[in-house]
Amino acid sequence: MEIVYVSSDGRQHWIDAKLRPTLTLEQAISQSQPGQMIRMIAGDYCIDKPLRFPCSGTSEQPIIVRGEPDAIINANKQPEPSVSASNPGRDGFAVFQLIDVAHIRIELFTIKRAWPSAVYIENSQDLAFRDLDIADGTYAFYANGEQTRGISISDCRWVQNPNIWRSIRWDEIHDGKDENGNVIKVEYRYLNGAFFGADDIIGDVEIIRNDICDCYNGVRMDVSPHNLNAPVGSFNRDVRILENRFRYIRDNPIEPEATAVGWWIGRNRFYNCHKLFSQDGVRGGFWYYYGNICWFDSRPGPERDEYNGGAVFKLGKGGAVAQPDYVSVCLHNSFFLRQKYIKKGTTRGLINARNAIEHADPNKLPEDLMPLDQSFFGPSDKLDLSADGPLPVQFTGDLANHLTYPDVFSPYDGVLSAPRASDTPLFEDGLAARFELRAQHQEGYCDALDVPMPDGSKWSSESGYWPGAHTRGSVFEGPNYIPVDLEYVRSLPVYND
Numbered sequence: 037m038e039i040v041y042v043s044s045d046g047r048q049h050w051i052d053a054k055l056r057p058t059l060t061l062e063q064a065i066s067q068s069q070p071g072q073m074i075r076m077i078a079g080d081y082c083i084d085k086p087l088r089f090p091c092s093g094t095s096e097q098p099i100i101v102r103g104e105p106d107a108i109i110n111a112n113k114q115p116e117p118s119v120s121a122s123n124p125g126r127d128g129f130a131v132f133q134l135i136d137v138a139h140i141r142i143e144l145f146t147i148k149r150a151w152p153s154a155v156y157i158e159n160s161q162d163l164a165f166r167d168l169d170i171a172d173g174t175y176a177f178y179a180n181g182e183q184t185r186g187i188s189i190s191d192c193r194w195v196q197n198p199n200i201w202r203s204i205r206w207d208e209i210h211d212g213k214d215e216n217g218n219v220i221k222v223e224y225r226y227l228n229g230a231f232f233g234a235d236d237i238i239g240d241v242e243i244i245r246n247d248i249c250d251c252y253n254g255v256r257m258d259v260s261p262h263n264l265n266a267p268v269g270s271f272n273r274d275v276r277i278l279e280n281r282f283r284y285i286r287d288n289p290i291e292p293e294a295t296a297v298g299w300w301i302g303r304n305r306f307y308n309c310h311k312l313f314s315q316d317g318v319r320g321g322f323w324y325y326y327g328n329i330c331w332f333d334s335r336p337g338p339e340r341d342e343y344n345g346g347a348v349f350k351l352g353k354g355g356a357v358a359q360p361d362y363v364s365v366c367l368h369n370s371f372f373l374r375q376k377y378i379k380k381g382t383t384r385g386l387i388n389a390r391n392a393i394e395h396a397d398p399n400k401l402p403e404d405l406m407p408l409d410q411s412f413f414g415p416s417d418k419l420d421l422s423a424d425g426p427l428p429v430q431f432t433g434d435l436a437n438h439l440t441y442p443d444v445f446s447p448y449d450g451v452l453s454a455p456r457a458s459d460t461p462l463f464e465d466g467l468a469a470r471f472e473l474r475a476q477h478q479e480g481y482c483d484a485l486d487v488p489m490p491d492g493s494k495w496s497s498e499s500g501y502w503p504g505a506h507t508r509g510s511v512f513e514g515p516n517y518i519p520v521d522l523e524y525v526r527s528l529p530v531y532n533d
Contacts, residue, residue, distance in 0.1 A: 043076075044080055045060070075104075076104065082112065088132075089134060092138040098141050101143070104144065107145040109145065111150040111154075116152045117221070117225055121211075124174065130153045130178070139163075143167050151172060153176070156180070157179040160181070161183070161184065165187075170193065170195075171194075172195075173194075176230075176232065182263075184238060188244070190245050193248075200250050202334070204227070208223050209224045230255060231246070231255060233257070236271055245280060247280070249282075250284045251286070254291075255277055256293065271294075273297045277301045283308060288310065289313075301326075302324065303514070307332070310346040311347050311348070311350045312349070319358045322488075324367075331371075332372065345375055346375035348376075348378065351378060351419075352383060360384055362525070363427065368512040370463065370471045373394065377393060380418035381419065384531075385428075388432070393435065393437075393438070394437050394466055412438040416447040423448070423451045424450075426531060432452075433455075434503065435477060437462055442455040460474070477503065480500040481500070481501060490525060492524045
């Protein structure tokens, strides 16, 4: 592999005990060829215009952009209020634009003040991003285009805005509407973005071991209105969100929009997050939530911010709003909660199994950290869970300590089975993130749990696991990833409302 040395000034520098010629980063990217490693030495790189790759690498000879400690790209851009929960497009600024290219790797440096995004991807494949430290932006990464697939983002860090959790109101970020239905654009709307945002991409995305902090959303993948009627599985397919840390997420760590098939959300740690898993208005299914850990020691928003309740699941509104077409499975997770498990809405095909769900004792917390009468679910007239039909909702084998559990399921005939109720704390110390179960709860399940896979096969858990994510010091591994078999999935019945 050819090494191309890059510096902030493009002059000669002592590198690896030798005086070597260098290019500027702009020169190196504009001239890049397959089999080149563009090696950024330490320095402050000021970027005024997007860096666009002129050609692709190959699977055997990728193009690699690699930094080193103290290699810092500073775009020095101001927030762009026109981009809010929307596609920034190729006309929006990004430090790196990967358009109609493939087999490119970008790794090991810092990016600052890149608004609206640090990386913009369009109709590109087989891209990898590793060990990037990104600050600011509506998006850290945004992917667009019906030919986009094969994106790997690992060991990266993003801090969007350190004030977003405690100092900015939710409704100062999310646009509202007036009485006539007109959009009211709010002051901090440019923060309504995500670590990874997408529009109309095929999928095959892995987001692994990242640290995602002080932001509005974690992963949000959408579909344009003209693609809403495409066959299920055409977009947002085969997404793996594994072993990440989500911290101080003001809205949703995980938020597919419109359609999603084959999402694997496993062994993540959610700390001070508002609503964990959104299924609001989403078709598709085969979503797997497993081995995740959730806890808190803070609640969001400044004084008088009403959007601070949160939940584990954000469900759809029912009626004409899209609902899942296939099953989803939430198993062996550990939740230490100040919020409701589900606040309101409706769903189908949800299998909620063998989780450990501990609600904190508000009397042992600082005042107003959680309601003194926090409920397990929202009001039954606003929550629709049914065991009827071809896609029943099932809660089976969960361990919970809420005062109303299992009686809270009385309005939902047939939904609950094999409950494990407790009137004591479940974990060694949920507030301290010590999630081993207390001795009295360390009872394994005798039978295996069968889970339907998106290729028509079944995965069976081993017997002996305790409730929750931890058993004997090990985190529940969950099912191995299996790509969606589109022929199988599309052969299944689709239940339209």
